[in-house]
Amino acid sequence: MGVGDITRPSVLAALREYDKLGEDAFLERYGFDKARAFYLRYDGKRYASKAVVGAAHGYLDGREPLQASEFSGGESAVARKLRALGFTVPPRRSPDWTRDEVILACDLVMQNGWRQLEDTDERVIELSGLLQLLPIHPHEVRSDTFRNPNGVARKTADIASQRPGYQGQPTNGGEMDRIVLQDFLDQPEHMQSVAVFLRDAARSESFQQMPTTPDEEQEDEGNDAAAREGRLLKRWHYSRERDRALRQRKIKAFVKSNGRVYCEVCSFDFESFYGVRGSMFAECHHIVPLHASGDTTTTPDELILLCSNCHRMIHRGTPWLTPDELRELIAAKMERGE
Known part of the structure; x- marks a missing residue:
């Protein structure tokens, strides 16, 4: 006999009774106090989680409701069991601010x-x-x-x-x-x-x-939190730059003017280094960040082609570097012979 025996149907039966009686009458009937920390959320309403579990035990065949003194509530017992049954029981504390x-x-x-x-x-x-x-x-x-x-x-x-x-x-x-x-x-x-x-x-x-992609999590790995613009801004920026049709238009226009595809900051050529596998490949980046330009319709002229390394370096600090600033950084390093 215990919390581990309850089932999802028994919990749902207890919730229906909770709704029918109202919270005060339900708690009085089963001998529970109002919840202080953990509530069960269901169908837009919230319920005292420990009282629901105690009552749910009584809906099992041949079982009686559990008294408050017969089991402990909290994260380790009631909340964990209800979550395992597919119910939402929010934690006591909210996550840290991002x-x-x-x-x-x-x-x-x-x-x-x-x-x-x-x-x-x-x-x-x-x-x-x-x-x-x-x-x-x-x-x-x-x-x-x-x-x-x-x-x-x-x-x-x-x-x-x-x-x-x-x-x-x-x-x-x-x-x-x-x-x-x-x-x-x-x-x-x-x-x-x-x-x-x-x-x-x-x-x-x-x-x-915005879609969340596996690449997005990788983009954040290893970055100093102090140097990020913010997760949502970065996700928005990358999701717009990954527009396949826009990227292809930019690459075609660039090839027409320059004859090949290469990074416009460091001149890295994917095809030259990787062969056919790197043909017609580069990443796109908004020359003017979207949070500065506003949410406008992007044209190929507003994009620049970058290798993956340069793209990462532009986004690594706050505020993001401009392509010209990254070029100057590379040029200064080369002048010093580093």
Whole structure:
């Protein structure tokens, strides 16, 4: 007898009873208190997970409901079992803030004169809703308080209290807060343009329409988090550059003018090095980043052909290098004989 015996049908039966009686009557009937940490989410509603499991045991043939004192709730027992049965039980804590999210919060703090905002502020409430739209964290890892106004307001306090010259005791912000804050102080116009892009794309649900590819995860491997523009911005940029038809038009136009395909920064020629396998191959890159140019229809003239190494190096720092800046970096290194 125990939590391990319950089945999905028995849980569903308990949920139907929960809905019929209402939460207070259901909890009173089975002798459970309101949930403090773990809730089961189902069909747009949430249920006290331990009480549901206790009641579900009574829906098994020849079994009685479990009393609260007969088993432990929490992550190791109730939540794990319900997840194994295909139900969603959010964790107690939400995942750490990513660079994309901190950029949006920092931009809001900057707009507010580098002062923290309260959870009742309309701008905080709006940002809370926006962060919940971003496809960064899967719903199953989001707690019930995921990026709510209170959490967003606390993040603005973390950022504001880290700013040089702040009068008072800094809050316990994370390393990403300090990194993004410094980026805003060093390059405010650039960081504002990134924030505008993120907000506009989230509102239009453009990010949700982007495919996630295995290559995307590889692109992030080994990169210093301090040097990334942000996961969503990078994903958007790469997804647009991987448009097969646009890439082919660019390559054909380039061959017509130059006779062969090569990297426009370091002159690497895939066909010369790899033979037929490298014929007509190069990666495409927007000369002007999309967050700076806006979401426009891309033409071949707005793209540059790059080898994979140069493409990676352009995207490795923040802000991204321009092709000319990368050429200068290579030329300076060669002049030094390195």
